[in-house]
Amino acid sequence: xxxxxxxxxxxxxxxxxxxxxxxxxxxxxxxxxxxxxxxxxxxxxxxxxxxxxxxxxxxxxxxxxxxxxxxxxxxxxxxxxxxxxxxxxxxxxxxxxxxxxxxxxxxxxxxxxxxxxxxxxxxxxxxxxxxxxxxxxxxxxxxxxxxxxxxxxxxxxxxxxxxxxxxxxxxxxxxxxxxxxxxxxxxxxxxxxxxxxxxxxxxxxxxxxxxxxxxxxxxxxxxxxxxxxxxxxxxxxxxxxxxxxxxxxxxxxxxxxxxxxxxxxxxxxxxxxxxxxxxxxxxxxxxxxxxxxxxxxxxxxxxxxxxxxxxxxxxxxxxxxxxxxxxxxxxxxxxxxxxxxxxxxxxxxxxxxxxxxxxxxxxxxxxxxxxxxxxxxxxxxxxxxxxxxxxxxxxxxxxxxxxxxxxxxxxxxxxxxxxxxxxxxxxxxxxxxxxxxxxxxxx
Amino acid sequence: xxxxxxxxxxxxxxxxxxxxxxxxxxxxxxxxxxxxxxxxxxxxxxxxxxxxxxxxxxxxxxxxxxxxxxxxxxxxxxxxxxxxxxxxxxxxxxxxxxxxxxxxxxxxxxxxxxxxxxxxxxxxxxxxxx
Numbered sequence: 001x002x003x004x005x006x007x008x009x010x011x012x013x014x015x016x017x018x019x020x021x022x023x024x025x026x027x028x029x030x031x032x033x034x035x036x037x038x039x040x041x042x043x044x045x046x047x048x049x050x051x052x053x054x055x056x057x058x059x060x061x062x063x064x065x066x067x068x069x070x071x072x073x074x075x076x077x078x079x080x081x082x083x084x085x086x087x088x089x090x091x092x093x094x095x096x097x098x099x100x101x102x103x104x105x106x107x108x109x110x111x112x113x114x115x116x117x118x119x120x121x122x123x124x125x126x127x128x129x130x131x132x133x134x135x136x137x138x139x140x141x142x143x144x145x146x147x148x149x150x151x152x153x154x155x156x157x158x159x160x161x162x163x164x165x166x167x168x169x170x171x172x173x174x175x176x177x178x179x180x181x182x183x184x185x186x187x188x189x190x191x192x193x194x195x196x197x198x199x200x201x202x203x204x205x206x207x208x209x210x211x212x213x214x215x216x217x218x219x220x221x222x223x224x225x226x227x228x229x230x231x232x233x234x235x236x237x238x239x240x241x242x243x244x245x246x247x248x249x250x251x252x253x254x255x256x257x258x259x260x261x262x263x264x265x266x267x268x269x270x271x272x273x274x275x276x277x278x279x280x281x282x283x284x285x286x287x288x289x290x291x292x293x294x295x296x297x298x299x300x301x302x303x304x305x306x307x308x309x310x311x312x313x314x315x316x317x318x319x320x321x322x323x324x325x326x327x328x329x330x331x332x333x334x335x336x337x338x339x340x341x342x343x344x345x346x347x348x349x350x351x352x353x354x355x356x357x358x359x360x361x362x363x364x365x366x367x368x369x370x371x372x373x374x375x376x377x378x379x380x381x382x383x384x385x386x387x388x389x390x391x392x393x394x395x396x397x398x399x400x401x402x403x404x405x406x407x408x409x410x411x412x413x414x415x416x417x418x419x420x421x422x423x424x425x426x427x428x429x430x431x432x433x434x435x436x437x438x439x440x441x442x443x
Numbered sequence: 444x445x446x447x448x449x450x451x452x453x454x455x456x457x458x459x460x461x462x463x464x465x466x467x468x469x470x471x472x473x474x475x476x477x478x479x480x481x482x483x484x485x486x487x488x489x490x491x492x493x494x495x496x497x498x499x500x501x502x503x504x505x506x507x508x509x510x511x512x513x514x515x516x517x518x519x520x521x522x523x524x525x526x527x528x529x530x531x532x533x534x535x536x537x538x539x540x541x542x543x544x545x546x547x548x549x550x551x552x553x554x555x556x557x558x559x560x561x562x563x564x565x566x567x568x569x570x571x572x573x
Binding site for chain 1: 454457458460461462464465466469473483484485486487488491492501517519545546547553
């Protein structure tokens with residue numbers, strides 16, 4: 001074995017001692033390296049939340065709320081309600097050890113239980129009423145032609161009127177009448193003197209939509225394409241701009257569109273753009289690299305840059321989700337998910353790009369455990385909740401629901417996600433690492 | 444008896460001095476390997492432990508070697524410059540810089556890389572060479 005300090009000589013007895021110690025150091029180093037490899041391959045992810053310091057940057061448990069969707073002030077919740085919280089992480093884990101430390105003034109848990117389910121946080125939102133066609137959609141039914149104008153379905157009085165106004169017949173989607181009930185009915189369109197609101201125009205290479213009888217311009221054809229199909233637009237010349245006043249506001253990309261500028265990817269959300277912090281977040285959210293639209297400086301400058309979009313962020317408003325198995329579509333709006341009752345309606349909201357895949361089964365697949373007092377801390381209660389059966393479930397968010405038969409005041413929540421050492425978990429981790437390397441270098 | 448005690452203690456410190464070199468080698472290999480892994484997959488190492496700790500261990504180790512060397516009046520001859528190792532380390536350094544700028548335009552990446560290496564070379568010539 002090598003000696004790094006040959007110049008320093010020792011007598012044979014001491015030299016033997018040194019050699020023994022040297023072997024021990026290298027064996028210890030190998031053991032530490034193996035242990036670190038174990039930590040990387042079978043990792044444990046730690047999550048926490050402190051109620052006395054709810055704004056601490058150390059808090060990585062998100063979305064803490066009670067049954068009234070409010071933040072539980074100083075960790076208080078009563079027996080009639082529950083506390084919900086989320087942990088977001090990439091990959092599959094074997095179990096989560098969740099522990100709750102109670103405030104020193106709080107009673108202990110009586111029949112404290114914890115329930116977990118897995119999906120995307122936005123898909124776990126409460127369900128709102130179904131949503132009908134998007135404004136500007138053109139469809140036909142039994143040779144009657146319709147436009148969805150300012151939230152109402154309006155019928156063209158005749159086919160000739162459709163032609164006279166310049167609408168392209170191929171832009172009208174065939175509809176069986178089922179979708180009518182999800183939008184209000186408006187007056188019929190009978191005159192050619194003016195266009196109904198939500199009519200779309202193409203003047204030279206620019207696209208406009210009529211809103212409140214004002215023409216609103218789209219920032220670019222690429223932005224328009226995220227909202228409507230090109231064949232929905234009536235082609236006009238420049239003189240048409242004199243017929244309607246121009247709205248000073250400019251329309252951009254559809255909410256939840258992915259755009260790239262330089263080496264960054266952003267998500268459009270309610271007039272702002274959220275920079276995606278890394279490729280792990282991007283892939284964990286279920287996004288597809290093919291849906292990223294390169295944007296120019298003028299398009300990006302339309303938006304205000306907002307905080308980082310991390311793996312803990314829920315999908316923003318406007319996100320379209322689809323359960324492939326059930327063929328059901330949803331849109332996320334204002335903290336609710338809304339059913340899009342048909343494929344036609346869904347296509348009117350998502351003319352281009354892929355929806356986020358979800359699984360409705362994830363809503364009903366739940367695991368639970370009963371909280372027990374910890375041996376070494378009288379104020380800490382915990383339980384291990386198995387997660388193995390969540391492996392096939394699409395999503396990166398674990399929603400936890402805490403219940404108790406008595407009023408409780410919490411101080412901290414800790415959740416440790418553990419991956420047990422198994423051949424399957426080893427393969428999963430290696431596969432995930434390779435995917436991440438590929439995402440870093442190929443995209 | 445006291446002479447024997449100090450002689451024994453000196454031998455033990457000699458062994459400690461030699462072992463500290465081995466520990467330094469192990470920690471540097473670990474630091475080097477971790478740095479490469481972190482360059483390829485950001486977060487793979489730092490999610491589990493911080494590089495700051497490793498750097499503190501390295502500096503502590505070097506300080507102990509220095510202090511013990513002074514105490515034991517060890518004066519090791521300065522070894523010859525190991526050009527092969529230096530070239531290998533420079534190659535790895537270049538790869539790490541190239542990797543960190545991977546998303547940039549490849550020509551801009553190569554230009555920055557050459558500029559960094561040239562700056563490093565001239566800084567070395569100015570500061571370290573007589």
